[in-house]
Amino acid sequence: xxxxxxxxxxxxxxxxxxxxxxxxxxxxxxxxxxxxxxxxxxxxxxxxxxxxxxxxxxxxxxxxxxxxxxxxxxxxxxxxxxxxxxxxxxxxxxxxxxxxxxxxxxxxxxxxxxxxxxxxxxxxxxxxxxxxxxxxxxxxxxxxxxxxxxxxxxxxxxxxxxxxxxxxxxxxxxxxxxxxxxxxxxxxxxxxxxxxxxxxxxxxxxxxxxxxxxxxxxxxxxxxxxxxxxxxxxxxxxxxxxxxxxxxxxxxxxxxxxxxxxxxxxxxxxxxxxxxxxxxxxxxxxxxxxxxxxxxxxxxxxxxxxxxxxxxxxxxxxxxxxxxxxxxxxxxxxxxxxxxxxxxxxxxxxxxxxxx
Amino acid sequence: xxxxxxxxxxxxxxxxxxxxxxxxxxxxxxxxxxxxxxxxxxxxxxxxxxxxxxxxxxxxxxxxxxxxxxxxxxxxxxxxxxxxxxxxxxxxxxxxxxxxxxxxxxxxxxxxxxxxxxxxxxxxxxxxxxxxxxxxxxxxxxxxxxxxxxxxxxxxxxxxxxxxxxxxxxxxxxxxxxxxxxxxxxxxxxxxxxxxxxxxxxxxxxxxxxxxxxxxxxxxxxxxxxxxxxxxxxxxxxxxxxxxxxxxxxxxxxxxxxxxxxxxxxxxxxxxxxxxxxxxxxxxxxxxxxxxxxxxxxxxxxxxxxxxxxxxxxxxxxxxxxxxxxxxxxxxxxxxxxxxxxxxxxxxxxxxxxxx
Numbered sequence: 079x080x081x082x083x084x085x086x087x088x089x090x091x092x093x094x095x096x097x098x099x100x101x102x103x104x105x106x107x108x109x110x111x112x113x114x115x116x117x118x119x120x121x122x123x124x125x126x127x128x129x130x131x132x133x134x135x136x137x138x139x140x141x142x143x144x145x146x147x148x149x150x151x152x153x154x155x156x157x158x159x160x161x162x163x164x165x166x167x168x169x170x171x172x173x174x175x176x177x178x179x180x181x182x183x184x185x186x187x188x189x190x191x192x193x194x195x196x197x198x199x200x201x202x203x204x205x206x207x208x209x210x211x212x213x214x215x216x217x218x219x220x221x222x223x224x225x226x227x228x229x230x231x232x233x234x235x236x237x238x239x240x241x242x243x244x245x246x247x248x249x250x251x252x253x254x255x256x257x258x259x260x261x262x263x264x265x266x267x268x269x270x271x272x273x274x275x276x277x278x279x280x281x282x283x284x285x286x287x288x289x290x291x292x293x294x295x296x297x298x299x300x301x302x303x304x305x306x307x308x309x310x311x312x313x314x315x316x317x318x319x320x321x322x323x324x325x326x327x328x329x330x331x332x333x334x335x336x337x338x339x340x341x342x343x344x345x346x347x348x349x350x351x352x353x354x355x356x357x358x359x360x361x362x363x364x365x366x367x368x369x370x371x372x373x374x375x376x377x378x379x380x381x382x383x384x385x386x387x388x389x390x391x392x393x394x395x396x397x398x399x400x401x402x403x404x405x406x407x408x409x410x411x412x413x414x415x416x417x418x419x420x421x422x423x424x425x426x427x428x429x430x431x432x433x434x
Numbered sequence: 435x436x437x438x439x440x441x442x443x444x445x446x447x448x449x450x451x452x453x454x455x456x457x458x459x460x461x462x463x464x465x466x467x468x469x470x471x472x473x474x475x476x477x478x479x480x481x482x483x484x485x486x487x488x489x490x491x492x493x494x495x496x497x498x499x500x501x502x503x504x505x506x507x508x509x510x511x512x513x514x515x516x517x518x519x520x521x522x523x524x525x526x527x528x529x530x531x532x533x534x535x536x537x538x539x540x541x542x543x544x545x546x547x548x549x550x551x552x553x554x555x556x557x558x559x560x561x562x563x564x565x566x567x568x569x570x571x572x573x574x575x576x577x578x579x580x581x582x583x584x585x586x587x588x589x590x591x592x593x594x595x596x597x598x599x600x601x602x603x604x605x606x607x608x609x610x611x612x613x614x615x616x617x618x619x620x621x622x623x624x625x626x627x628x629x630x631x632x633x634x635x636x637x638x639x640x641x642x643x644x645x646x647x648x649x650x651x652x653x654x655x656x657x658x659x660x661x662x663x664x665x666x667x668x669x670x671x672x673x674x675x676x677x678x679x680x681x682x683x684x685x686x687x688x689x690x691x692x693x694x695x696x697x698x699x700x701x702x703x704x705x706x707x708x709x710x711x712x713x714x715x716x717x718x719x720x721x722x723x724x725x726x727x728x729x730x731x732x733x734x735x736x737x738x739x740x741x742x743x744x745x746x747x748x749x750x751x752x753x754x755x756x757x758x759x760x761x762x763x764x765x766x767x768x769x770x771x772x773x774x775x776x777x778x779x780x781x782x783x784x785x786x787x788x789x790x
Contacts (some may be wrong), residue, residue: 130708
């Protein structure tokens, strides 16, 4: 339960990086059944800036989304996008990738930023270790992240805002376990598994989840950050994961990639040229009810925005529908069969390529 | 009355160049009150090609728009976009600007193309003279256009498709009059004034309309092609014009330009930064009901597609609403007052600049 409503798990959160889920209006997100969306603190603090969003009364009002919002702490993008200036125990001094402005983000600042955004769920400020990563680096990174988590735990928080801890520790089981146990002792409202989906093979990714989730309290939501493909999500639900976010369905859509229950394909492909069927047979989304593959392929080759919109629509419908059916299967006691059947029919493609 | 329904005049037709009104879905066009849209024969024949559209049963089905469609003949774009190869009395041989394919378009081909598209209203194939243009060129151009109009009049036409003639003649009153009279004698279903809005000053544009419209039958629709700004449309309605099409509201939207009853402005401007009011005070369009200037400015600076969508929405709402109110004012006998008042309050800007 959040300030802006109940979230039923497992849940997939569409990503609204810059105060909008790319291509989509808030009404369309509701129509698609999005229960909660994700906002990126780093992006919003670099542009349009937190002062502006504070002035209008928070991110919900700024972007006209009245459902729950989870914000990340900004740490991940500081390390991946910004030009770093200096890292210390207090946090990170960096230059904005937008305009070069000098900014500082540490655990206190990340909490203040998420307070300004007014999100329903805030995340602790952590260091997301790269992959591969040696044991010594991973150990120092866990120590620092735990220290920052303690500061966040006592940091600024608007009424009702929930705060999630993040398990780091790279591929090292004892580091992951220690991190999970110490975070659990701090009593967060939920727990995330971080440092996954940073380039490692799927087996490593699942192994890291397996090292973390069993040491987190079952009665609290468990969230794997930045994951993943449809089969990956089901495999993680089987491991007790409740929450996901991923740019894959929306980003891939803008590159012409269509997700279906049988795998993914490119709408740009020649065999779609005279195909007057829908993106996915049996799909009842707006794009599939109204438009043909031939038309959508034309829109992509002609660089028309409606093409980006309609593929985004379909892919989000596919992701949200899959997780909804997983939820229903769990309630009906048939999740294992549902997962096995889906994974068996899903043809793995290049979903995680840089350029989809 | 067209095959796909009645069109009440005066009417503004949003432009759907490549089989989509840029950024918008067919449902949104209906919601905005679009009665009829325009499709560009040249663009559709170069991509995706007429064979494909013929195969699916026409442009309406291809793009899932069930209202009326007017198609141009392709002539204007052949002369402005394509690499010309050879011009003869039979038509124009040219290379597609998309893939360099060698194509031919003349009066017969333009009619066959519009038959394949299955539009409700087809336009004759004409030569749109440039501006400025000497008398001799304009005279030859009128002769050729009349010859082509005769061929189109007897050309291929699906059941119920209407055909409009196009008055050319540049800035020469006697040429415009002769062209209008000869076309009228051929008995078209409607008549357009072409060769305007090609770079000439507004007074020249209105003068060319004044040279043409009085010589066209009052009981048939009269259409000025490619026009214009809000005041220009009202000035032309006062001169008896019934139909307009223009890329201005949609193209300008994608450059951040907002049309209002008081003039236009750029959403990118610094003074929108902390402006939490709507795009236009008193406007009840979706963009104005839900979002602030500050948010829309952010979307533009962040290159977010939702920004393009919402400004397109607002500008089309403004254009369609203006022409609807003009229609109501005509019905109520108060058009002159309506026009005077609107034009007096509208601050002319740089609406016709290349880059808006």
